[in-house]
Amino acid sequence: DTEVTQTPKHLVMGMTNKKSLKCEQHMGHRAMYWYKQKAKKPPELMFVYSYEKLSINESVPSRFSPECPNSSLLNLHLHALQPEDSALYLCASSQAKGNQPQHFGDGTRLSIL
Amino acid sequence: QKEVEQNSGPLSVPEGAIASLNCTYSDRGSQSFFWYRQYSGKSPELIMSIYSNGDKEDGRFTAQLNKASQYVSLLIRDSQPSDSATYLCAVNMDAGNMLTFGGGTRLMVKP
Numbered sequence: 001d002t003e004v005t006q007t008p009k010h011l012v013m014g015m016t017n018k019k020s021l022k023c024e025q026h027m028g029h030r031a032m033y034w035y036k037q038k039a040k041k042p043p044e045l046m047f048v049y050s051y052e053k054l055s056i057n058e059s060v061p062s063r064f065s066p067e068c069p070n071s072s073l074l075n076l077h078l079h080a081l082q083p084e085d086s087a088l089y090l091c092a093s094s095q096a097k098g099n100q101p102q103h104f105g106d107g108t109r110l111s112i113l
Numbered sequence: 114q115k116e117v118e119q120n121s122g123p124l125s126v127p128e129g130a131i132a133s134l135n136c137t138y139s140d141r142g143s144q145s146f147f148w149y150r151q152y153s154g155k156s157p158e159l160i161m162s163i164y165s166n167g168d169k170e171d172g173r174f175t176a177q178l179n180k181a182s183q184y185v186s187l188l189i190r191d192s193q194p195s196d197s198a199t200y201l202c203a204v205n206m207d208a209g210n211m212l213t214f215g216g217g218t219r220l221m222v223k224p
Contacts, residue, residue, distance in 0.1 A: 031210050041216070042201055042214035042215065042216055042217055043157065043201075043214055045211065045212075048210070048211065050210075056211070088156075090156055090157070094210050095210075096210070098144070098205070098209050098210060099144045099145035099164065099205050099210070100145075100210055101145075101147050101159050101162050102147075102159075102203075102210070102212060103159060104149075104156045104157050104158070104159075105156060106155070106156050107155075107156045109154075
């Protein structure tokens with residue numbers, strides 16, 4: 001079991017649906033990350049939150065909307081996704097000071113119909 | 114462009130052998146280096162961190178770092194079939210917390 005918890009584990013949605021992915025950590029980390037991972041590829045960074053503020057947006061389409069309500073929670077709101085957005089979405093957290101390892105949750109497997 | 118390179122494999126080793134996984138990186142100023150193991154369909158799991166030149170051992174795993182050659186490796190002793198996975202090398206190149214991942218090496222340990 002990981003200390004970063006993601007829900008749901010699997011999500012199937014249509015292109016007109018709105019859904020949210022949730023991530024929670026209780027390690028006292030103040031940096032949190034969203035990654036997208038396609039099969040046989042490394043994780044691809046989407047967003048970074050540091051001290052609950054968005055610090056990095058890697059030119060992600062606006063149909064993905066991140067939110068960090070508090071230091072333990074991270075959400076990713078999804079709207080009008082495309083079939084190519086089907087992937088494993090990973091949340092990670094780390095201490096906010098530099099050179100720290102990131103700890104990943106189990107991920108949400110997203111399928112867009 | 115800052116890059117991390119790994120041989121995609123598969124690297125096939127017999128059970129009980131030493132598996133050697135290699136990674137090179139482009140940014141000479143990189144400070145921290147991590148190895149993640151990822152089983153098929155699962156998320157990456159941190160197995161080793163290394164920050165200074167030399168070897169760091171943890172159980173059957175040894176990470177080796179050579180900053181002059183911009184090279185980091187992972188040795189797995191007494192390889193087991195359960196070690197079969199993709200191993201991701203990740204490098205922190207900006208002294209912050211952003212990681213640059215290599216493409217991963219798939220390891221197959223055959224009984």
